[in-house]
Amino acid sequence: MATVAEVLAELAALEDPKARAVNERHGDDHGVNLSALRAIAKRLKTQHDFAVELWATGDTAARLVAVLICRPKSFGRDELDGILREARTPKVHDWLVNYVVKKSAHVEVLRVAWLADEDPVVASAGWALTVDRVAKTPDGLDLDHLLDVIEAGMKDAPDRLQWAMNHCLAQVGIDHPEHRPRALGIGERLEVLKDYPTPPGCTSPYAPTWITEVVRRKAT
Template identity: 75%
Template structure:
């Protein structure tokens, strides 16, 4: 992934600006979640808003390998400009959770190669790559379920989620919850799987927030749907 920064905006200058925004306390919190940056994300978004869309600059920021710079790159890039192989390489290089999450949600989901990448990543032997395939599958479960084998997805979740590595397990659990929320005909089975596997049952949840434990998550979102 290579490019040339636009005249008047240097990568070096932006790296210095990001370094100045570093907050040791934010880094300490982020590192507990596997991320290695200490830039407040609201301040990062303010920088991106000032820069607007600059694809070539985004390419150079990504190539630095710095997490904060890559997050900024994902905010100012042009999602549809990337090729399939380019996105595949970027995902495999995105090892920190926040970069991985933003790449999938802000870029890949808006790219015309999203479905092809979903299919390729879904069964990838690398669990972090596979988690991206599951995240894209959750998107389809909610927005474009036609053609998906929902019972088949539940079969895989039932068989593999309990023993899956953390990030893959989280993505599979999210898909399980979305199936239960969006597909009433599969809701009882989704809840049953969640109750039996007990994945994330004891996950600490702040007051007022919805638990990621699938049965609780499904129940709360269905309740809200009925209220509306």
């Protein structure tokens, strides 16, 4: 059985200064190649208690491994709320939401609570979970209210929260034709991410362009 110290040492040995420099431009503070990191997690396999120990180190790469080897359904609601609030780097936050919280029985309770949280990073998790519901299980969602909140708050929201709200706006427009004209109109008025640099072959995150392009692809 590996120890926490051994895993930390292995991760430290994999640190690549160039990878760290790239990651730091996106707010992440580690330089471990994610394929190598996933290989470590695959070797360790699911070990929930060990995952909790790795998380407690505070090391970003170790926390990414922890997310991959934990047992999502073993976390209580308050535990998930606590670790989400500790997940301040974008990659840890993103993996935690997508690989752990979405698999939890507490996902809907947390989604609603986080949407209303005053911490924009926590609120961004609520919006990320809402995107998932808009796309997969929209029954019971008040899409008009979501659009009201986006219209009122997205323009001046901090970056990570703004990005998540914008994704929700686009998802509503893509998946719900009856709300598409309003979603397009909100995107056009707010102009959030309109000038975002988009590589060739990629879809712009500007909601009107994003909605239009994805709807076009689905129709062909």
